[in-house]
Amino acid sequence: MDFQDYKDIWVFIEEKDGVIAPVSLELLGAGRKLADKRASNLAGVLIGENVKNLASTIFEYGADIVYVYDQPIFKHYRTESFMKALLDCSNKYKPEIILYGATSTGKDLASAVATDLPTGLTADTTELDVEEETGLLLASRPAFGGNIMATILCKKYRPQMATVRAKVMKALTPVRGRMGKVIEENIALAEEDIRTKVLEIVKETTKKVRIDEADIIVAGGKGLGSAEGFQIIHRLAETLGGVVGASRDVVEAGWVPHAHQVGQAGVTVTPKIYFAIGISGAIQHIVGMKNSGLIIAINKDSEAPIFESCHYGIVGDAFEIVPILIEEFKNALTREEVSHVREV
Amino acid sequence: MSEKFDAIVVGAGPAGISCAHDLAKGGANVLLIERGEYPGSKNVMGGVLYRKMMEDIIPEFYKEAPLERPIVEQRFMMMEKESALTFSYKGLEWAKEPYNNFTVLRAKFDQWFADKAVQQGAILINETVVLECIVEDGRVVGVRTDRPDGDVYADVVVLADGVNSLLAQSLGFHKEYKPNEVALATMEVLKLDKKIIEDRFNLEDNQGCTIELFGDATKGIVGTGFLYTNKDTLSLGVGTLLSGLIKHKIKPYELLEYVKNHPMIRPYIQGSEPQEYLAHLIPEGGYNSMGKIVGDGVIVIGDASQLVNAIHREGSNLAMTSGRLAAETVLLAKEAGDFSERMLDHYRVKLLDGFVGQDMKKYKDSTHHFEKFPQYFEQYIPMVNRAASQMFTVDGSSKWEKQKKIMKDLGSTKEKFKLARDIYRAWKVVK
Amino acid sequence: MLHIVACIKQVPDTKIIKMNPKTNTMDRRTAPAILNPYDAHAVEEAVRIRNRYGGTVSVVTMGPPPAVKAIKKCIEIGADEGYLITDRRFAGADTLATSYAVTKAIEKISKTNPVDLIICGKMSIDGDTGQVGPGIARRLDIPPLTSVNKVVEVNQEKGYAIVHRKFEDGHEVVQSTLPCLLSVEKTINEVPYSTFPNMLKAAKYEPYIWSVDDLEDVDIKQLGLKGSPTIVSKVWTPSKPEGGTIFEGNAKEQVEQLLSIILEKKELFTVKEES
Known part of the structure; x- marks a missing residue:
């Protein structure tokens, strides 16, 4: 394998219903930095049906090249069809690095592509860098239960691949009218070649918790002792008009559903205010909330690592502090008539 | 449940494992049921394992068992608030094979010991709670577990389910222990x-x-x-x-x-x-607290039978020995095809005739003696500390004066008499 | 009769693992080994499918000899057979080398009883990648279906399966040819308390134990550390952030200070007016 043949940084562009997934735009931002460091091109790989028109957006967010596979067979994401397109593209144009969002689709596709190439794949990366001289990708992620970071390398294979967590990288401010090169590709792939069929797509109509979109998150951890103890989190969230978040332990203990889990194995969040109550602050949790605007920690244990990752902290018993906070907050609202926004 | 066992042992602590080990070794089809995640997961024995009793079960176990350290020194500390009188024995003969005793961490050791029983052919089932003994015509014939389809049958059930043996209690073998037991x-x-x-x-x-x-x-x-x-x-x-x-x-x-x-x-x-x-x-109730330990189709061993020598803190020894003796008896019963109380009573006789029973009887009053007369702990230990302090503090006064002061500290003649009586009593119960 | 293979892993229990607070590293000795919790759901789903259509559930794992315990746990759940592949030459495998070795085991199992369906857990709690399942599917050249939270139908006669694949905002109903590989979400089922007969069976069960030499057509270069393209170059504790301001005073005073900070962001708080 001659590494000289492999150049450029690629981002797999995830698209659904004509909209690019935010994580793909974030990866273009991260990929741009890597490409600049390597003095190479940043490319987006776009696979779908009627997706060509998205290329301009991809350029605006930093790409120099967009490879497009725009065929009816790509109407729905399917591992086999998408994998074949990406393998085709990779074998033809030989990228140095391919990045995917660590979404269900991104992880599914990356795992399959890595096996067929074959090459190494690092999952759920939270930090990316590249060696300027060698092009070696330094992909870092929380490891071993989430309390330490590990940097993972793929020295002997190209391309190097990683899936990257949503919301940990920053998208660039789009530059209107920024242009690049569109390379249209086509592969001969018949419906009969694909062994899976999407029969139906069902959107959940029930309103689901979307903690990644909330402005205020009140998250609780194992320190609250029990599902009953966790109720104060619900009460505070309700008072503040926020949503409930939770650490991994709490979700695994079954106090709240998985949709509330913040962290490496859950959702990465960036609210304006994040409360961490009774959460010790394992790295796997921290990576999921460290970009929040204002982080407030309440914990009995003054040694808890969470206090190193917060803006403001209270060392104390949540069962004493939170009820006072709820009370005082209500008082403050009525007293100051804080910006009453009338809801009609 | 179609399968029937020769014996079911309830509880995989030192007593239960010893019993299951020896039963399996003797060719019995034995089932060992443990409520914890694994043997040892719920055990907090003081942490001393005596070589002799363990070797009766597995010779030269110290060559492979997960032990912490062979004990070469035993210290005894009579403590006061800011002083202590210590005496100790250290002997390097204990630092080499066959050793005297060892410190152990139960969680590790019991797992290893249980593996040994399994290697002998015992079947170990963890994370399963025995709810009750199944009794038919006054005979224990099996146990009911908390699992679906959880009844299982055997000729003998050995109860080694610890100090709070609810199973022995529900059979009416003993009452709930009192706080002083x-x-x-x-x-x-x-x-x-x-x-x-x-x-x-x-x-x-x-x-x-x-x-x-x-x-x-x-x-x-x-x-x-x-x-x-x-x-x-x-x-x-x-x-x-x-x-x-x-x-x-x-x-x-x-x-x-x-x-x-x-x-x-x-x-x-x-x-x-x-x-x-x-x-x-x-x-800690000792011999006096021991209830019934044998019935038709059932034997109680270890802590479940209140087998602890309160003075010498050798509960796990006695437990292991009781497990071994119970296994011997069950194997005899199996040979005879007789699992009645009368047959199984061999276990009780062997236990009480052997060192276990001898020790239990000898020390039977110790805990209650010390409980009844708290002055041993409340007064005399402080007193010996004061005495030692007097003797060893160099302040220019003669040894003769010091002894006079010490005697004065012991109180009036009447109190001195009481002290002498107490020393005699204590000597009688522990000697 | 269906033959379903569940792929499982024995992992250190990261939930009760003890951390050394000074070095922030894991005290691995204290971590008991358990069946990866995600895999318990994979085995349970396999057992349910077998109970519905008839057949056999085999579990396969790669790991050190004590991984027999994880296999026994699967027998408790209701699996019929277990296969452990264990060999020093497997050590140090990343996801690519792991999927290679497990695939070789499945190929061997398939020789005596062809496999119709493979089920994996979503991911392992120690590796957290979810890459091995799809890797096995690619190596066997069968369709991988990830994020499965419901199995609607398995039709051996007509050779297809229909499942639900969960997405961030819903699910899709997918049909695949058989054999295929499912990696399943935890929400797909609840693992019930095992029955006593299953516990007994597990206690007595002895799995098949294979070394590299028992497998066929193995390219040694693709195994273990040698066959792993990724390497962990360093493990580090991230530079600690500055740390925040800790409020002083009693509970009430602390809350007051906190409140003054929160209320600076008053635009966030909407108050419903009761009319």
């Missing part, structure tokens, strides 16, 4: 660098030390404390009669905190990190 032991495993342990306790590699604590370790409540050296941890604990805790309104963990901060103990454990905290009931 059980001790509550709380203990912490403290992580400390191996080298530091060896320096602080004056040990070489693969040598261990045990310190038994009396007096202020338990704030004068009847009971003892202990500090044992493991490889790179220390076991520190206190055990007191439940009745004493109730009387003095002290919570067990408060007592443990007290010992940890005691100026005589603190230097030993300084800089260590607590790893685990455990609490456990220990039967």
Whole structure:
């Protein structure tokens, strides 16, 4: 394998219903930095049906090249069809690095592509860098239960691949009218070649918790002792008009559903205010909330690592502090008539 | 359930494992049921394993068992608030094979021991709770577990389910123990660098030390404390009669905190990190508290039969020996095809004739004696500390004067008489 | 009769693993080994499908000899057979080398009883990648279906399966040819308390134990550390952030200070007016 043949940084562009997934735009931002460091091109790989028109957006967010596979067979994401397109593209144009969002689709596709190439794949990366001289990708992620970071390398294979967590990288401010090169590709792939069929797509109509979109998150951890103890989190969230978040332990203990889990194995969040109550602050949790605007920690244990990752902290018993906070907050609202926004 | 076993042993502690091991070795089809995640997961035995009784079950076990340190020194500390009178024996004959006894961490050791029983052919089932004995025509014929389709049958059921043996209780073998028949032991495993342990306790590699604590370790409540050296941890604990805790309104963990901060103990454990905290009931009633231990198709062994020698803290020894004797009896019964109470009574006879019963009988009054006369712990230990302090403090007064002062400290003639009587009594119960 | 293979892993229990707070590293000795919780759901789903259509559930794992315990746990759940591949040459495998070795085991199992369906857990709690399942599917050249939270139908006669694949905002109903590989979400089922007969069976069960030499057509270069393209170059504790301001005073005073900070962001708080 001659590494000289492999150049450029690629981002797999995830698209659904004509909209690019935010994580793909974030990866273009991260990929741009890597490409600049390597003095190479940043490319987006776009696979779908009627997706060509998205290329301009991809350029605006930093790409120099967009490879497009725009065929009816790509109407729905399917591992086999998408994998074949990406393998085709990779074998033809030989990228140095391919990045995917660590979404269900991104992880599914990356795992399959890595096996067929074959090459190494690092999952759920939270930090990316590249060696300027060698092009070696330094992909870092929380490891071993989430309390330490590990940097993972793929020295002997190209391309190097990683899936990257949503919301940990920053998208660039789009530059209107920024242009690049569109390379249209086509592969001969018949419906009969694909062994899976999407029969139906069902959107959940029930309103689901979307903690990644909330402005205020009140998250609780194992320190609250029990599902009953966790109720104060619900009460505070309700008072503040926020949503409930939770650490991994709490979700695994079954106090709240998985949709509330913040962290490496859950959702990465960036609210304006994040409360961490009774959460010790394992790295796997921290990576999921460290970009929040204002982080407030309440914990009995003054040694808890969470206090190193917060803006403001209270060392104390949540069962004493939170009820006072709820009370005082209500008082403050009525007293100051804080910006009453009338809801009609 | 179609399968029937020769024996079901309930509880995989030292007693249950010993019994299952020897039964399987003797060719019996034996099922061992443990409620914890694995054997040892719920066990907090003081941490000393006696070589002799273990070797009766597995010869030369020390060549492969996960042991912490062979004990080469045993210290006894009579503690006061700011002083302690210590005596000790250290002998290097204990540092080599076949050794005398060892410190162990039960969680590791019991797993290994249970594996040995499984290798002999015992079937071990974890995470399963036995709800009750199945009794037919007054005979125990099996057990009911908390699992779906959970009834299982056997010729003999051996109850080794610990001090609170609800199973033996539900058979009417004994009443619920009174607070003065059980001790509550709380203990912490403290992580400390191996080298530091060896320096602080004056040990070489693969040598261990045990310190038994009396007096202020338990704030004068009847009971003892202990500090044992493991490889790179220390076991520190206190055990007191439940009745004493109730009387003095002290919570067990408060007592443990007290010992940890005691100026005589603190230097030993300084800089260590607590790893685990455990609490456990220990039967202390002795011979007098023993209820019925044999019935038709059923035998009670170990802590479940209140088998602890309160003075010498050798519960796990007695437990293992009782397990071994129960296995012998069941194998005999199997041969005879007779599992009646009369047949199984061999176990009771062997137990009480052997050292277990002898010791139990000999020390039968000890716990109650000390409980009835708390002055041993409340007055006499402080007194010997004062005496020692008098003797060893160099202040210019002559030894003769010092002895006079000590005698004065012992109180009036009437009190001296009482002291002499108490010393005699104590000697009688423990000798 | 269906033959379903569940791929499982024995992992250290990261939930009760003890951390050394000073070095922030894991004290691995204290971590008991357990069946990866995600895999319990994979085995349970396999057992349910077998109970519905008839057949056999085999579990396969790669790991050190004590991984027999994880296999026994699967027998408790209701699996019929277990296969452990264990060999020093497997050590140090990343996801690519792991999927290679497990595939070789499945190929061998298939020789005596062809496999119709393979089920994996979503991911392992120690590796957290979820890459091995799809890797096995690619190596066997069968369709991988990830994020499965419901199995609607398995039709051996007509050779297809229909499942639900969960998405961030819903699910899709997918049909695949058989054999295929499913990696399943935890929400797909609840693992019930095992029955006593299953416990007994597990206690007595002895799995097949294979070394590299028992497998066929193995390219040694693709195994273990040698066959792993990724390497962990360093493990580090991230530079600690500055740390925040800790409020002083009693509970009430602390809350007051906190409140003054929160209320600076008053635009966030909407108050519903009761009319």
